[in-house]
């Protein structure tokens with residue numbers, strides 16, 4: 001939504017001007033830049049604890065994970081060549097976030 005009044009972003013402390021794209025926490029009545037709200041979203045949905053990783057063992061499953069890792073790395077390198085470091089990092093982060101949202105083993 002767009003801000004109707006000037007305010008202060010609860011996430012970064014910066015100014016939110018009238019007409020700026022912002023996010024309003026209905027419950028706490030706190031205002032945030034839309035970009036700040038999106039940036040912190042993964043932290044909110046992240047699980048409170050991380051289960052201990054399964055012991056590594058030779059298995060078809062491990063081969064699949066390895067192949068996925070190689071494919072991710074290749075994607076990263078081609079993104080980097082095509083769009084530059086910053087964009088490649090952004091894409092990798094986005095892919096990781098998407099994997100997290102899908103509930104992939106993490």
Ligand SMILES: [Zn+2]
Pocket residue numbers: 009010011012013014032033036
């Ligand atoms: Zn902000």
